[in-house]
Amino acid sequence: MNRHQRSDYYLSDEGTIYQPDAGASRRQPSTWEELRHFRFSRLVPQEGPDPAGGPVDTSLAERLAAAMVPHSQDEQDEQPDSAIPAGYTYLGQFVDHDLTKDVTDRTLGERVTVEQLMQGRSPALDLDSLYGFGPGHPDSAACYEPDGVRLRTGRTAGVGDLSEFDGFDLARVRGSGEPLIPDPRNDENLAVAQIHLAFVRFHNRIVDDLVSQGTPSALLFDKARERVVLHYQWVLRHDYLPRIVDPAILDEVFTHGRQLFEVPIDPYGNGSRYATAVPGRLPTMPIEFSIAAFRIGHSMVRDGYEWNSVFNQDGTPATLDRLFTFSGTGGELNGDNRLPSNWIPDWRRLFDLAGDGEAGPAFAPPAGGLNRAKRIDTLLGRFLGQLPPGTFGGGLADGIPARIQRNLAFRNLVRADMVRLATGQQAARFMQQYTKLSPLSARDILDGERGADLSGLSGDDRSRIADHTPLWFYVLREAEINGGVLTGVGGRIVAEVMHRAMEGSRHSIVRRPGWRPDLLSPGGRFTMAHLLLHAFDHDPVLLNRVQ
Structure with a gap:
């Protein structure tokens, strides 16, 4: 016994x-x-049993992925820009890393069930990718200053006439350059690394604010984390999400509640579809979100950026491969494994500090210097068709050409097949039971609106894609036809999962609907631009360090 x-x-x-x-x-x-208590889940019920095993057929994924990457620079230049400042592309990547991390030990193309997937992140918007398990846990203690309250920052490496600057790089292990952050994926490229650094600085600034208000030292960390998480969620709900999701869907979900994902218990017992979701409990992470609907940021990536006064279109371009090079995970840093000072970003070029942040002329970018994200659609930048091996662990699967394995679209499509992810049509049929939704027609899927050109595929391939559209491609095509904004299936998945992720966080603006940011501007707003302004002391020199 x-x-x-x-x-x-x-x-x-x-x-x-x-x-x-x-x-x-x-x-x-x-x-x-x-x-152990973080779990993936399936939002759309599976149709039919799992296959007995064995690798997936990747041939159609290879051909579709090739069509999603421009073949020439001219084709690349024809992809429309959006109105969204480019920094939101990497804020989205930061959010994705806060919500989900598949640490399942599987080779690309190998079948895996949802139950076998291992989730390495808390599927709540609680910034565990920033805080780890807290200053008292051995796996994240190195991320903190000796006071156990502030997060560590690093010093850049001087180059040319530029000296070293303290607080403008991630803290790193001396010699190796390994970032001292809970999630090394946030050092995959320089843009997301600097977003992470901005949140480190924001946390430390909030700590300083609390100290000046007389907060007892024993309460400092918990109070600071609560305040940072709530401001972060506010930025996502009122600034980030309205830029990428149909506002009508957002308003419906955040006003009237979820209809599909972990629907709260119905106190009156009406309807068997109501789940046992309890608002304060940790949510699961649906694979329809992590593998498809929230991979929209891949189409927003530019191949080059107006980065600062040194790296721009008038001088040396800040190409995407350079942003990967000057990071610890996706490439290699300079000789002493620190960020060179001339690669500190000009934040005025990544976010609209003067407009969205309601700041003065000193915070405006030079003429033509504000980068715009590419439109959300079915095209990826050419660089993402040949990713550096370090960005996906460097391992290559047997039996699949190495060249196509470096294509991010291919990796996304194959991962969906590995878990038998619902098709776009299956997701639309499921959602039509509970929401008003107009599914895409075969013509919408095959023709789109200035996105991936599928005319070069065979008739059989086109027929298969039209009838059984990979969910990720379906979501991107929806957005493409809707002017670059998620709607229908994709909009509903993202809105509901983000709502649940906020609700399931220990600190939650969903469960505290009366909460308002302490840092609201005179105009009554708090955006990512306002967060950056506060993190960098409202100092135009700190926000544009490379003069």
């Missing part, structure tokens, strides 16, 4: 409790135990 008794068990937020012969005690949970 003893073999069926548990000697220890996990309690969320409390760690692992084990019971020796005398009494019970608590010990610090291991990383594995912390992750």
Whole structure:
């Protein structure tokens, strides 16, 4: 009988409790135990049983992926820009890393069930990619200053006439350049690394604010994290999401609640579809979001940026491959493994600080210097068709040409097949039971609106895509036809999952609907531009360090 008794068990937020012969005690949970209660899920019910096993057929994915990447620079230049400042592309990547991380040990193309997927991030918008397990946990203690409250920053490497600048690079291990952050994916490219650094600085600035207000030292970290998380969620709800999702869908979900994903318990017992989602409990992460609907940022990436006064179209271009090179995960830093000072970004070129941030002329970019994200559509930049191996671990699957494995579109499409992700048509049929939704026609899917050209595919390929559209491609085509804004299937998935991710966070603007940012501008707004202004002390020199 003893073999069926548990000697220890996990309690969320409390760690692992084990019971020796005398009494019970608590010990610090291991990383594995912390992750045990994070789960992936399936939003759209699966049609038919899982296949017996074996690799997926990647041939159609290879041909479709090739059509999603421009073959020439002229084709690349024809992809429309959006009205969205380019920094939101990488804010979206930062959000994605905050919500989901598949740490399943599987080779590309190998079948895997949802139950076998291992989620390495808390699927709540709680900034665990910034805070890790907190200053007291051995796996994240190195991210913090000795006071156990502030997050560490790093010093850039002087170059030319530019000296070293403290606080403008991620903290790094001396010699190796390894970033001292909980999620090394946030050092995959320079843009997302600098977004992460901006949140580090924002946290530290909030700590300073609380100290000046007389907050007791014992409460500083918890109070700062709460304030940062709530401001972060506010930015996503009122600034980021309205730029990428149909506002009508957002307003419906955030006003009237979710209809599809982890719907709250119906107190009146009406309808069997109501799940047992409890607002304060941790949500799951639906694969329809992580593998398809929120991979829209890949189409927003530019192949080059107006980065600062040194790297721009008038001098040396800041090409996307350089942004990968000057990071610790996607490339290699300079000789002493620190960011060179001349690669500090000019934030005025990535976000509209003067307009959205309501700041003065000193915060405006030079003429033509504000980068715009590419339109959300079915085309990716040419660089994403040949990713550096370091961005996906460097491992290549046997039996698949190495060249196509470096194509990000191919990797996305194959990952969906590995878990038998619902097609766009299956998702639309499921959603039509509960929401008003107009599915795409075969003509919409095949022709689109100045996106991926499928005319070069065979008739059989076109027929298969029209009838069984990969969900990721379907979501992108919806947005493409809707002027670059998620609607229909994609808009509904993103809105509902983001709502649940906020609701399931320990600190939540959804569960505290009366909360308002303390940092609201005189105009009553708080955007990512306002967050940056606060993080950099409202100082135009700090926001444009490379003069």
